[in-house]
Amino acid sequence: MGETSKSLNFIEQIIEEDLRSTHSKSDLRFRFPPEPNGYLHIGHASSICLNFGLGLRYNAPVNLRFDDTNPAKEEKAFVDAIKRDVSWLGYEWDTERYASDYFQQLYDWAVLLIKNGKAYVDSQTSEEMAVQKGTPTEAGSPSPFRERSVEENMQLFQDMKAGKFEEGTHVLRAKINMASPNMLMRDPIMYRILHKAHHRTNTDWCIYPMYDWTHGESDYIEQVSHSLCTLEFLPHRELYDWFLDQVYNPAQLRPKQREFARRNLSHTVVSKRKLLRLVQENVVEGWDDPRMPTISGLRRRGYTPESIRNFADTIGIAKRENLIDVSLLEFHVREHLNKITPRVMGVLDPLKVVITNYPEGKEEWLEAENSPEDESMGTRKIPFGRELYIEKADFKEEANRKFFRLKLGGEVRLKNGYIIKAESCTKDDNGEIIEVQCSYDPKSLSGSGTEESLRKIKGTLHWVSVAHALPAEIRLYDRLFTHESPDGQKDRDFMDFVNPASLEVLTGYVEPSLASAQEEERFQFQRMGYFCVDRQSTPEHLIFNRTVGLRDSWVKIQGKDD
């Protein structure tokens, strides 16, 4: 809806073409196939949005399938985390599947291959096999075990399954072509012995199928019509098809693998190994640190599922290399947060203001709109008093006319409050300004309708009443890496590009309405950015994470003048 006029990406064009020729609409089925060996990240989000987006577009089922064929690396905890992240992104899978559900079927098919002379047990070391494999420019040579009899292969394979051998002693290999220009076709391994407990099948199996043998057959079992993966799997397609040929029944739908380019986000890394190093070397606090590109990190940072989906939708899908600037992701959060967040006031770097002609002990509760974007969000009351906090950066003793803020002898509007004028300021022994004395115009209250209240004042500041202010821990985040492509530099370790200033922790003050803010609740601190309540926040110790700042043209103006 609304996107009907949008042109199709190449995957959609393939599907449309299939719909015109070989497929009916009810044939369509997709899958998202993560390995439960780590946390999902922004790159996965793109694949999730692609597959589930296709499901939505064609009203077709999408399975969540865990590719759990390597018990050495996989855990139930990752399964749970992945399910949580996919759900949080807003998608519903048709059925929850596991490659391990198919271990018996895969085994039976492997036996069939052996009987058909298409697979054999190799009993060499991995080093020996690596040598025989050849190189991209030289053909491989056959294993001495390549011509074992069907009977011998059957016996050995059964003994492998029965646990009679140690790890590394035998593997089952497909008998294809040791001279193929495609290295993957040089008799790929189908099964290896692994005496490890699996998080679902426990010790039922001690031989485990490899990715290539598993993936296409799993797609076939589930009758997935379009199996979409990233471009580095393109050379696997030939093997995917070969394995399918061995078991394919023309009465059934034949899955096709198609490949798209993985999306690369600037100023971050996404490989599990690298993310793990960031965690282990304490560059970040954990997998859900708000600076991490993991889905859980983005969630804790304050990103919304909608913004991530819109981002994925905007960048689209294609086959060429790419490096997407984070500013595009940031645009999408701002766009969404601008619409949905209530405005509040919080002072990050406080400077005290005393309104000398405001009666001592007096307090007023002023009316403030919750959102200029959405009137239905209503209004709230905020306390005003003689002593306020404003932002340190909002006062200078003297400044040029481009400085729309408070300066000695100058006026400024306090948001939702009065117009004040700076009369004097006091400094500490180091010459740092610690207090500003102002006068206010009692008739200038916002919304009062008086002539004074209607005066046009160039600057408007946010503020918090000292008497009512709630202290809060404010965590400001910046990009984790200073280089747009930290892991793409020859001879440089990505850790060399870690931004030492990616986290800044401040103690600020927020308006009292925030006392009851709940975890993951989001706000716009006016003029300061969008903030999200951290999961570590308590009523006694409020913590706000800055998701992203507002667009700020002031920093640019400053940059030019200085």
Add this chain to the structure above:
RNA sequence: UGGCCUAUGGUGUAAUUGGCAACACUACUGGUUUUGGUCCAGUCAUUCUAGGUUCGAGUCCUAGUAGGCCAACCA
């Protein structure tokens, strides 16, 4: 130096499949504004190169060039 994939602005995707290079972001101008936000208006391209076919080429042909992927008992 074997095979395969890709090439359109600073970024990402389009181009009715041979017919005025479009959309979004960024950056820059200006306007509006009780957020230097939002919103509104505007500016920013010899489609990797060289030839060719054609009335007409980002799209087709030829030859180059550049980048990426492939030799884990990982996925």
